Amino acid sequence: MTVAQNIAMHQRCDHCAIRHKAVCGALSDEELAGISKIARQRHIKPGQTILSDEEDAEFFANIVAGTVKLSKTLADGRQQIVGLQFSPDFLGRAFGAENPFFAEAATNVELCCFPRDGFERLLKEYPGLEHRLFKHTLSELDAAREWMLLLGRKTAEEKVASFLLMIASRVPNIGCKHSDELNFVTFELPLTRADIADYLGLTIETVSRQFTRLRTQGVIDIVNKREISVPDVDALAERADQDSSPLI
Numbered sequence: 001m002t003v004a005q006n007i008a009m010h011q012r013c014d015h016c017a018i019r020h021k022a023v024c025g026a027l028s029d030e031e032l033a034g035i036s037k038i039a040r041q042r043h044i045k046p047g048q049t050i051l052s053d054e055e056d057a058e059f060f061a062n063i064v065a066g067t068v069k070l071s072k073t074l075a076d077g078r079q080q081i082v083g084l085q086f087s088p089d090f091l092g093r094a095f096g097a098e099n100p101f102f103a104e105a106a107t108n109v110e111l112c113c114f115p116r117d118g119f120e121r122l123l124k125e126y127p128g129l130e131h132r133l134f135k136h137t138l139s140e141l142d143a144a145r146e147w148m149l150l151l152g153r154k155t156a157e158e159k160v161a162s163f164l165l166m167i168a169s170r171v172p173n174i175g176c177k178h179s180d181e182l183n184f185v186t187f188e189l190p191l192t193r194a195d196i197a198d199y200l201g202l203t204i205e206t207v208s209r210q211f212t213r214l215r216t217q218g219v220i221d222i223v224n225k226r227e228i229s230v231p232d233v234d235a236l237a238e239r240a241d242q243d244s245s246p247l248i
Contacts, residue, residue, distance in 0.1 A: 013039070016112075018088035022062045023136055026128035035129075038118040044105040051092065051103040059113045060092035066109030067190035071102040081199040083144070084190065086170045090136050094120060106190040151201050154241065159200045160210040161239035164220065168230050186229045214239065 013036045019025055024035055042061070044050055051057075053073055063085055070083040079102060085091060091111070093100050114122075123130045150162050168185045189196070193211075197204045214220045219236055221229040230236050 016064070018062065018064055022088040022112075023090050023129060023132045024062065026132035027126060028128075031122075031126050031129070034126075035114070035119075035122055038114055038122075040113045042111040042113050044109040044111065046105050046107055048105050049102070050105060050109070050111070051099045051101070053100065053102040054098050057092060057096055057099050057116050059115050060090065060094060060119050061111040061113040063087050063089045063091055064110040064112050067106040068109060069104045069106040069191065069195070071104070073102060081191075081195060083147075084166075084199075089140075090133065092116075094123060094133060106195075107188075156200075156202055156206050157210050157213065157239060158241050159202065160196075160207060161214065161219070161236055162242065163196060163200060164214075164228065164230065165233070165236050165240045165242070167228075168233055168236065183233050184229070184231055185233060186223070186227065188226045189228060 013019060013024070013032050016022075024032065027035060041064075044066075050061075050068060053071075065087050068085040068089075068091060069081060070085060071079040071081050073079050082101060084106070085103075091103060123133065150159060154162065167187055167189065191199065193204050193207050196202075197207045200207065211220070211222060214236075215222050217239075218231070219239055221231065223229055
């Protein structure tokens with residue numbers, strides 16, 4: 001990287017919208033300059049593969065914008081959606097030799113990528129970075145346990161409402177319309193109905209019925225095939241049988 005490119009990258013870090021929420025938010029200005037030297041920006045189109053499961057882990061990334069779909073490949077070749085990641089989540093598993101999952105861009109995605117060797121070296125040099133990554137990992141573990149509860153115990157309506165609430169909760173980070181005064185949010189679904197069904201362990205028909213039911217009850221408004229409006233997030237949380245805090 002040239003001096004001019006290094007300066008430009010450092011300036012992008014200074015003005016990065018997710019800096020204080022991402023793993024690099026724990027870094028001092030001097031440490032931020034160090035990580036900016038190895039960072040590279042990538043833009044991924046919907047449907048493109050970012051990581052392939054069980055292949056060598058070559059890089060990690062902060063998700064700057066967009067939604068990433070995580071899947072695992074079954075023995076018979078089928079893929080099961082196991083998670084979604086949004087800004088400012090960390091993509092990849094540090095100190096792992098292989099990628100633990102298949103990652104695909106569900107929407108237009110912007111990444112800030114770090115080569116594996118360089119990032120793992122900085123984790124050892126910068127204790128704050130390692131600590132921040134550890135906290136992010138624990139948060140993902142908590143979210144996975146909550147999702148296990150949802151899949152195992154909740155009704156179909158509660159599952160669909162919980163999924164919509166999760167997306168609505170990430171609205172400040174994914175650039176959707178939001179009004180605190182009205183408790184109102186509008187967003188575009190990052191998944192198709194088929195993917196939502198796969199993610200929730202339901203049939204497409206069941207997902208469609210629950211969308212219609214929530215719309216009939218005035219909990220949501222289906223603007224078009226992908227765009228959803230939630231006039232009252234608290235009401236959606238009631239249908240999900242949880243509070244309106246993010247499920248991430």
